[in-house]
Amino acid sequence: MTENNSKKISLIKTPIPEQDPAKRRSNFEEVTLGYSPEMAMKEAGRCLQCKKPLCIEGCPVHIPIPQFIKAIKEGDFKKSIDLIKTASFLPAVCGRVCPQEDQCEKNCTLGKKGEPVAIGRLERFAADYAMQSWNGAGIEITKPTGKRVAIVGSGPSGLTCAYDLARFGHEVTIFEALHEAGGVLMYGIPEFRLPKRIVAHEINLLKDMGVEIVTNAVIGKLISIDEIMEEFDACFIGTGAGLPKFMGIEGENLNGVYSANEFLTRTNLMRAYAFPEYDTPIKIGKRVAVIGGGNVAMDAARSALRLGAKEAAIIYRRSEKEMPARKEEIHHAKEEGVNFELCTAPVRVIGEEGWVKAIECVRMDLCEADESGRRRPMPVKGSEFRIPVDIVVVAIGTGPNPLVPQSTIKLVLNDCGYIIADEETGQTSREGVFSGGDIVTGAATVILAMGAGKKAAKAIHEYLMRT
Amino acid sequence: MAKILEKRLIRHPDVFYYRIDAPLISRKAKPGQFVIIRLHEKGERIPLSLADINPEQGTISLIVMAVGKTTTEMSTLNAGDGILDICGPLGHPTHIEKYGRVILVGGGFGVAPLYPIARSLKEAGNEVIVIMGARSKDLLIYENEMQQACDKALITTDDGSKGIKGVVTTALKQELEQNGANMVMAVGPAIMMKFVSETTKPFDIKTIVSLNSIMIDGTGMCGGCRVSIGGKTRFACTDGPDFDGHQVDWDILINRQKTYLNEEKESFEAWKKHHAFAICE
Numbered sequence A: 001m002t003e004n005n006s007k008k009i010s011l012i013k014t015p016i017p018e019q020d021p022a023k024r025r026s027n028f029e030e031v032t033l034g035y036s037p038e039m040a041m042k043e044a045g046r047c048l049q050c051k052k053p054l055c056i057e058g059c060p061v062h063i064p065i066p067q068f069i070k071a072i073k074e075g076d077f078k079k080s081i082d083l084i085k086t087a088s089f090l091p092a093v094c095g096r097v098c099p100q101e102d103q104c105e106k107n108c109t110l111g112k113k114g115e116p117v118a119i120g121r122l123e124r125f126a127a128d129y130a131m132q133s134w135n136g137a138g139i140e141i142t143k144p145t146g147k148r149v150a151i152v153g154s155g156p157s158g159l160t161c162a163y164d165l166a167r168f169g170h171e172v173t174i175f176e177a178l179h180e181a182g183g184v185l186m187y188g189i190p191e192f193r194l195p196k197r198i199v200a201h202e203i204n205l206l207k208d209m210g211v212e213i214v215t216n217a218v219i220g221k222l223i224s225i226d227e228i229m230e231e232f233d234a235c236f237i238g239t240g241a242g243l244p245k246f247m248g249i250e251g252e253n254l255n256g257v258y259s260a261n262e263f264l265t266r267t268n269l270m271r272a273y274a275f276p277e278y279d280t281p282i283k284i285g286k287r288v289a290v291i292g293g294g295n296v297a298m299d300a301a302r303s304a305l306r307l308g309a310k311e312a313a314i315i316y317r318r319s320e321k322e323m324p325a326r327k328e329e330i331h332h333a334k335e336e337g338v339n340f341e342l343c344t345a346p347v348r349v350i351g352e353e354g355w356v357k358a359i360e361c362v363r364m365d366l367c368e369a370d371e372s373g374r375r376r377p378m379p380v381k382g383s384e385f386r387i388p389v390d391i392v393v394v395a396i397g398t399g400p401n402p403l404v405p406q407s408t409i410k411l412v413l414n415d416c417g418y419i420i421a422d423e424e425t426g427q428t429s430r431e432g433v434f435s436g437g438d439i440v441t442g443a444a445t446v447i448l449a450m451g452a453g454k455k456a457a458k459a460i461h462e463y464l465m466r467t
Numbered sequence B: 001m002a003k004i005l006e007k008r009l010i011r012h013p014d015v016f017y018y019r020i021d022a023p024l025i026s027r028k029a030k031p032g033q034f035v036i037i038r039l040h041e042k043g044e045r046i047p048l049s050l051a052d053i054n055p056e057q058g059t060i061s062l063i064v065m066a067v068g069k070t071t072t073e074m075s076t077l078n079a080g081d082g083i084l085d086i087c088g089p090l091g092h093p094t095h096i097e098k099y100g101r102v103i104l105v106g107g108g109f110g111v112a113p114l115y116p117i118a119r120s121l122k123e124a125g126n127e128v129i130v131i132m133g134a135r136s137k138d139l140l141i142y143e144n145e146m147q148q149a150c151d152k153a154l155i156t157t158d159d160g161s162k163g164i165k166g167v168v169t170t171a172l173k174q175e176l177e178q179n180g181a182n183m184v185m186a187v188g189p190a191i192m193m194k195f196v197s198e199t200t201k202p203f204d205i206k207t208i209v210s211l212n213s214i215m216i217d218g219t220g221m222c223g224g225c226r227v228s229i230g231g232k233t234r235f236a237c238t239d240g241p242d243f244d245g246h247q248v249d250w251d252i253l254i255n256r257q258k259t260y261l262n263e264e265k266e267s268f269e270a271w272k273k274h275h276a277f278a279i280c281e
Ligand SMILES: Cc1cc2nc3c(=O)[nH]c(=O)nc-3n(C[C@H](O)[C@H](O)[C@H](O)COP(=O)(O)OP(=O)(O)OC[C@H]3O[C@@H](n4cnc5c(N)ncnc54)[C@H](O)[C@@H]3O)c2cc1C
Pocket: A097, A098, A099, A152, A153, A154, A155, A156, A157, A158, A175, A176, A177, A178, A181, A182, A183, A184, A185, A188, A189, A190, A217, A218, A219, A220, A238, A239, A240, A241, A242, A264, A295, A296, A299, A326, A401, A403, A404, A436, A437, A438, A439, A443, A444, A445, A446, A447, A449, B219
């Protein structure tokens, strides 16, 4: 610490260049542009190199944070990415979408006095720099074990599990239901937050390592888990929590009401923003209402503006403080002109000739949560009002996709339909079958899904070497 | 990439038969299920029912009616060409058991997916009657195949050029009055399935329909295919496509099918401008 203490450390993060809000609200290019090497080295200089680095505790995959930051500070970017890659397979993704403020950066010692070290931005810098410079070479793979593992689902949990298993020397095949691998990273999180070329780059890296990816393979329909277990020595299920929930209110099946998954899938996976060059259409209209307060809702509202909507409003039944979305995303949404109707709940969707015309809402009392936590907000009688809209996007959460659980005997589920698996190993009720990510925890985060994939890979490796 | 092994024009000028190399799918597929295809990188994902399944040869067959951009573009593909993505089998198979006397009602391309269903029903020991309808006799498809697969085949044409003059429900009502049935299954345009369900209701005969809502993924992820069954929201791709016709909210289905009418036209027109040479006639 001595070296750093000698000069005064800035209390604020080195700013990161961003696209101007007025400009970016009409394009799908990335919002934050990333650090230059100079900026990164400057920011890295803020790190105190703590003896007991609490930041690492906050990171679900325990990236050696002070070490990789030190390497950046010294200009040894290659070393820095190698250090990160010992713990994480998708740093370019996590550096962008991790809720750092609740994880690594939350614990950062500097955060007590001012802003924490911009760990996420630095991680992203190192990953992006590596991507441009070395094309991900230098991953060590142990000699082949002759064991075969099947991975079901190619979201962050499956990809991470595949990466570690391949490094252990196992032969890995990923089965993915859609025509592109990546899970939510591909179909859900928009281009302007996570460019698809970055995800594609990481996936190509896996292919270079010898991992086979079979797309259009709906497990439970095309191949059952039982059949997989006949052909493979072990299996990891990472099928996510992709089943959209609806509210069950009147008018929800009118034309113009989308689930967030459909809205974002049309836009991201099917590239509807480039219609008619791409064949898949999407409806936008002038005014869009998005119901929900999470990252998914922000993504939908911000996508709507980029697709040409004049106005986009978030309708959320609690206050801003309780919004589950990342602060940065709420901030970006506001900058881009998304309106917030807080403490407001939808009552019904009003249609005309089969199409959405307005959404009727009611104000909720109790914007402040009491000490005991999140009390249930109650509607205020007589406060009903209508917002005229052309499109409604429902982003109130998702449930477990039932295809695998439904078709797999001997797999114990909890009451909500999620797969029951050991938190440390991913072991399910069935021998040789492991699981992790959103299909076990319910909708969570990229890094938690990766953490689960990583733990399962270790447990699968141990299982395979035992049998 | 799945290879087209055989292509035939089965109804001039717009209905085509394809036999496709898809060993894995053919091994698992059952009558009543469907696949989702995407022709190329910029293509849309569209659902198509299985018109035949041949696990020995490792092939599946599709019957496609060229109605818009994607289906017309597909009609320009020939044996030897490939389809970029083919995903399936999706949806639940049609439930087959010994019901007794089963009447199948098919309209448009819907006759095709009824063919494997008819054969399975026969194998299960049912008496199978098919009613096939079209505007005029030249628009009928799969007539001979269905005549062979079923105990009795009734044909209706709007203009009376063949069989009974009228629509399928005319023949269905007559058949139910005269001979009754234990089960009715209908595949075709939503409006036809709606009227079939209305026709069977007073007879109190269970009526299974195969719902063709607009789909994207076919795995339960987008909710775009949702339908209202007995007042509850269900997903046609994972909960269906077969549902009890008496429980379906037809107005919602028919309305939702129209969501992209303007865009469908736009994309078709744009495509035709560049591919005028590709379409026959
Ligand atoms: C719009 C949106 C924005 C988000 N933003 C953030 C964010 O900013 N930060 C963050 O940390 N998290 C975010 N999340 C959450 C995060 O993306 C998820 O928690 C994470 O992707 C879960 O990973 P997973 O591997 O469990 O599953 P998923 O990413 O859901 O992947 C599952 C994969 O399995 C496939 N699959 C499903 N069923 C089958 C089957 N039967 N056979 C074969 N394949 C199958 C699916 O097609 C999918 O590709 C966001 C989520 C969404 C939807």
